[in-house]
């Protein structure tokens with residue numbers, strides 16, 4: 710497989726682009742470069758829709774999340790439309806004058822998506838944008854990437870994955886430093902801390918990310934799916950067990966043993982499980 714791609718658009722949106730490579734990769738791009746790819750509720754609804762499309766498309770094996778242009782991956786919530794109780798969108802909830810906190814749903818969706826998600830980061834990954842790269846499975850950073858949280862400066866915080874998963878990823882002291890001081894860190898520092906998987910020259914960013922995607926596309930999709938669920942399970946409590954157990958159910962459905970139970974029910978006879986070993 711070649712490591713350059715001709716992307717085809719699948720569906721048009723206002724704030725994002727959703728494209729596929731034709732050989733197993735979906736690319737989701739936050740396209741609001743005028744605000745360093747900050748997200749508003751509209752952006753998040755569209756991202757949720759695109760991730761659902763990527764999940765349900767059986768020809769897609771790896772998803773890339775990125776931001777438009779070289780200056781930013783994402784700068785978090787759009788502060789210009791932040792109301793007094795959350796972000797104000799154009800949806801039904803906002804029409805009643807009530808804000809929303811919906812980036813958390815997107816974070817969960819990325820973690821539960823049963824395919825590897827790679828954050829492809831050029832420029833700033835800041836605030837809620839930093840948490841978005843964090844919840845992706847892998848991060849490939851351009852050499853101009855800059856990482857940080859701004860919450861205590863702008864009056865917000867993410868005490869869920871933004872704090873807990875960050876501490877799991879780079880250690881508690883460093884995670885507290887990032888949140889308590891609101892400094893920015895360059896790509897090399899992020900790499901040394903284990904916050905990103907690789908740093909490459911900006912002009913090689915997409916080529917390198919696609920190379921990583923192609924390597925994963927050569928591997929077993931179910932093994933990757935089970936590994937992703939396994940890495941996340943302990944942190945997710947019963948929801949993590951549910952996802953792993955759901956995968957076990959999917960695999961069991963594929964077995965003759967489970968199919969005997971289904972067939973017996975449909976044929977109105979007693980199931981005969983006698984030929985299936987009671988495995989040690």
Ligand code: S0N
Pocket residue numbers: 743744745747781784785786787788789795796809810811812813833835836837838859860863865866867868
């Ligand atoms: C990204 C930064 C560092 C880039 O600096 P640079 O390159 O100097 O550019 P600027 O001149 O600052 O920016 C260019 C234009 O873009 C606008 N802009 C940038 N970021 C935003 C933004 N986040 N919102 C709105 N506009 C933005 C600038 O204003 C400028 O516009 P013009 O040219 O018109 O002046 C720098 O821009 C920066 O620091 N940005 C702000 C980063 C930030 O504080 N983000 C918000 C952090 N908070 C969150 O993300 C909330 C997370 C969240 O959603 C959440 C968390 C937990 C629980 C629930 C929720 C939830 O609400 O769902």
